[in-house]
Amino acid sequence: MKRVAAILQLLRPHQWLKNLMLFFPPFLGGTLLTQGMVVKGTIPFILFSLASSAGYLVNDLLDREADSNHPRKSSRPLVSGTASVKTAQILSVSLTACAVISAVFVGTTFTLLVLAYLTVSFAYSCCLKNIPVVDLFCIATGFLFRLMAGGAVFNIRVSEWLFLSVLLLSLFLSAGKRLSEKQTLGDTGAASHRKVLTHYPDGFLDGVLFMTGSAVLVTYTMYTLSHNFLLYTVPLCCFGLLRYILRVKSGLSGDPTESLLRDPWLLVVGAGWGLMVGWGIYGG
Template sequence: MSLPTLRGYLKLLRPTQWLKNLMIFFPPFLGGTFFLAVIRPTALIPFVSFCLASSATYILNDLLDMEHDRNHPEKRLRPLPSGRISPLSARALALILAGAAIALAWKVSLSFLSFLLLYGAVSSAYSIRLKEYALVDIFCISAGFLLRLEAGGAAFGVTISEWLFLSVFLLAVFLSTGKRLSEKNRLGVSAANHRKVLATYPEGFLDGTMFMTGGAVLVTYTLYVISRHSSLLLYTVPLCCFGLLRYILRVQSGKGGDPTESLLRDMPLFIVGLVWAVMVGWGIYVP
C-alpha cells in the first residue's frame, strides 16, 4: 500500500475529531475521581471504543455525502470525493471499525455499550436522513456530545449532575449552531447545493440561536460551579465567557465554526481551554 493511500485512510478516520471523545473523561475529571479511574488497565478502552465508533460513522457520512462534497471548496479534497479511496474499501473499513468498537464496549459494561449503540444509531440516522431537517440536524449533533458524557459516567461509575448535563447540552447546541452558521456564511448562495438544510434556516435564525444558547451556557455553567462550592472554580466563569465570545467572533469573522478545528487552530481558544482545565483540576484536586 502506497504512502498516499495510507494517508487517505488516515484522513478518512478524521483523527482530529477524536478530541470530542475526551468528553468521556469529563465525569471522572469533574467528579474528583480522575486519577483513580485512569490508573486502571482498562481506562482507555471506553475512549478507544468511541474513537472507532465515531470514525465508522464519519465514513458512513462521507459515503452518503460523496457527491455533495464534490461541490464543496474544501471537502472535495477528502479521500472519497477525490477518488483516493474507493467506496467499497471505505464500507469494509467502516464495518471493521464498528465491530471492533462494539466488542470493546462490551468489555466495559452493558450500560456503556447501550450508550455507544445509541450514539451509533443517532449518528447513522443523522447521516442517512435527519441531517436534512432543520433543528433536528443540530439536536442530533448535540446528542452526540451528551451521549459521550453519559457514556463516560457509565464507564467510570460517576453520576452526571443536572447542571453539568444542561451545560453540556446547551454548549453542544451552541457549537452545532455555530458550525451551521459558518457553513451557511462561507458557502453563500451555493450552500444548499452542499447541504440542503442550510436553505431552510431563515436569515438571522442561526445567529439568534447561537447568541441565545451561548448566554444560556454561561448561566448554567455558573450555576454548576456555584453548586461545587469552590472559589477557584468560580473564577473559571470569565474564561468560559471569553471562550464563548471568541468562538462567536471566529464564526462571525468567517474563520470556520468546526469546534475541534477552532480549538486546535485558534491560539486564544486553545490557551483558554488549557488554562480552564488547569484551574478546574487545581480547584478539584488540590486541597
C-alpha cells in the same frame, strides 16, 4: 504512503479529541488521578473513537456528490479518488462491529450508549441532517452520549447542571458550525452541498448561537456554585464563548475541533480552564 494517508484522513483522528468528554465525570468528580482510573477509561475512549470514525466514514460515503460542490471538502479522499468506496465500506463495517462487540465487555450501559451514538450518527447521515433544528440536536446528542458514557464507565453520577451545560454548549457549537457553513457556501453552495441550510432563515442561526451561548453561561455558573473554586473559571468560559462567536461571525471555520486547535486564543482558554479546574480539585 498515499493510501495510508488517505485512510487516516477518512478516519479523522483529530476529531477523537471530542471523546475526551468521557473523562469529564471523573475529572470534575476529583477521582481521575485515582490509581487505575485513566487505564480504566482508555478502552472506552478507543471504542468511542472507532465508533465516531465509523460515523464519519458513513457520512463521507453518502455525501460524496455533495462534497464535490464544497470548496474544502472536495479534496476528501472519496471525492478526490485517493481512497476507494469499497475501502471505506469495509472500514465502516469493521469499525462498527469492533466498537459494538468490544463494548459488551465494558458494560451494558456503555454498550447501549455506543449503540445509541451509532444509531443517531447513521440516521443523521442518512436523513436527519436534512431536517432543520433536528440536525442541530443530532450533533449535540453525540456529546451527551460521550458524557453519559463516561459516567457509566467510571460509575459517577452526572449532575443536572453539568448535563444541561454540555447540552447547551453542544447546541451552541452546532449552531456555530452551521452558521459558518452558511456564510462560506452562500445560497447557491448551500443548495448543492448542505440543503438544510436553505431552510434556516437569515438571522435564525445567529439567534440560536446567542441564545444557547447565554444559556450555557447561566447553567455553567449554576454548576460552579456547588463547586466554589470553579466560580473563577466563569470569566474564562465567557471569554471562550465570545471568542468562538467572533470567529464564526468573522467567516472562519465553526468546527469545534478545528476552532480549538487552530485558534490560539481558544486553545489558551481551554488549557487555562483545564489547569484552573485541575488545580482547584487536585491541588489542594
